[in-house]
């Protein structure tokens with residue numbers, strides 16, 4: 147069981163403009179508070195939408211001030227090209243909160259309250275001071291500072307202000323002490339290297355009078371195990387020491403003991419953050435150790451609350467003004483979206499305002515805007531959203547298409563189409579047709595689409611801050627099955643796009659997972675199985691390039707055009723986006739006259755090898771799915787197909 151508790155829910159950090167996003171976090175960040183970034187500080191909401199105590203009544207009692215602030219804010223929106231009539235290419239819906247059935251009481255889920263973890267309960271109280279600061283911590287500090295500097299002190303707020311300052315000073319003193327301690331532990335001087343390399347006695351505390359630290363011997367570990375395991379402080383300190391030692395090993399020649407320390411880090415991380423061993427290992431394979439810890443740490447903090455303006459109903463500036471008037475403290479997300487707003491605090495439930503009920507916005511994670519921005523559906527097109535419930539991205543697409551053309555919003559789980567339909571109605575989307583097929587039945591049931599979005603069912607490793615159950619409930623088999631399902635779906639999605647489209651011919655594949663098996667491996671598979679598709683630039687302004695090499699596997703070099711997003715780097719849910727252009731297939735005759743021929747949407751036969759999952763790589767997945775297949779016959783036609791059970795809630799929530 148993990149001892150790492152959920153973090154206290156401070157105000158989420160703003161989504162920044164992502165400078166230096168490709169930089170890897172430095173090991174020095176571990177154990178040291180990062181210096182405040184003045185640019186970041188400038189971007190924080192200060193006096194604009196944020197009166198010192200944030201109360202609605204205060205805002206209302208000072209209309210002149212409020213008007214001034216609103217004007218200033220609206221000015222900012224204009225700077226960002228926020229005029230609703232100037233819709234460019236981004237939008238939309240999402241999230242666990244979107245999964246509301248009107249009148250079913252789900253609205254509660256949409257309140258501004260910070261994201262709740264649905265898995266284990268928080269044990270924050272058990273956790274000592276934070277040792278590994280993340281970007282979020284850093285930014286929330288600068289946030290507080292800017293508020294202090296810019297907020298006005300009045301008679302009404304003076305007492306609260308003074309209390310807040312005292313608390314802040316105490317907190318900073320605590321952090322300073324911690325920082326000094328950590329700086330000693332990080333031991334930046336090269337002289338410390340010998341300590342790490344000599345024996346297991348890593349005297350990181352040096353001569354500062356603190357107790358020397360050493361990792362336990364095998365016998366000591368056995369003893370500890372027998373007596374219930376080490377306490378959380380010990381685990382935390384050992385984890386830090388292992389990461390520190392690994393940082394040193396990196397600068398030295400490859401050392402057998404590096405493996406030992408890596409394993410130890412993984413083992414301590416596993417017990418500290420509560421991931422199962424399999425997932426801990428998987429994530430350690432994905433990131434350098436220090437970065438893996440940053441990732442784990444970021445997953446303990448909720449992501450910012452964000453909303454997407456529904457441009458079918460309003461303009462962002464008008465929505466922002468209406469919400470500010472209700473006591474909502476918000477600000478545009480960033481230059482990359484002209485419809486997104488980040489909510490910092492609110493005195494009203496953000497999922498139950500009149501504007502929400504009138505369909506003027508969707509509560510939607512910022513990461514969910516990305517695949518729709520990449521797909522960029524155009525007015526009058528025919529578009530398929532292959533796995534669409536609860537409809538965040540569907541409604542975003544409908545708005546970008548200005549309620550013209552048609553969006554087929556499909557989801558295999560019929561029950562989930564209820565919330566999808568409710569959202570479609572609430573947001574006033576008139577160009578959406580809801581249907582429920584297994585995505586693998588496309589293009590047989592329908593084809594000829596200008597654009598297709600496959601926001602695939604996935605493991606949800608990008609949304610652990612929303613659903614901590616992902617830490618423990620995913621096994622190797624789950625990943626294998628999901629990856630196989632994703633491979634099947636992506637081929638069907640490709641075949642559903644018409645290469646003859648005059649305006650489009652694109653597919654976007656996305657997941658809210660960070661694992662390579664569900665992302666690059668699926669994309670690479672599609673490129674191999676469908677020679678008529680190629681990867682193109684996503685058009686997204688930020689995000690790390692997809693892996694082209696991973697643990698001995700070499701993917702198509704164009705996979706670097708795909709984009710990865712991370713909570714610890716971008717302060718948004720972990721996400722992956724790939725964009726394909728679908729071109730005409732090369733004609734192929736069937737090998738055998740008697741062999742049934744599948745016909746593609748262009749009327750041409752599809753080569754048998756293109757349809758089959760017969761490679762060595764697929765065998766194990768096929769075997770793994772055998773028992774399920776035997777249970778029920780595959781069905782055809784509307785509403786008869788069985789939903790795929792492996793689609794996890796976390797993935798659904800990420801929408």
Ligand SMILES: C[S@@+](CC[C@H](N)C(=O)[O-])C[C@H]1O[C@@H](n2cnc3c(N)ncnc32)[C@H](O)[C@@H]1O
Pocket residue numbers: 239240241244514532533534535536537538539540556557558559562583584585586601602603604789790793797798799800801
């Ligand atoms: C990540 S969620 C989609 C979120 C959605 N795109 C949004 O933005 O609101 C994945 C969805 O895939 C659906 N699903 C699972 N297996 C499927 C399949 N074989 N065919 C179609 N949909 C499937 C799940 O029911 C789930 O709603």
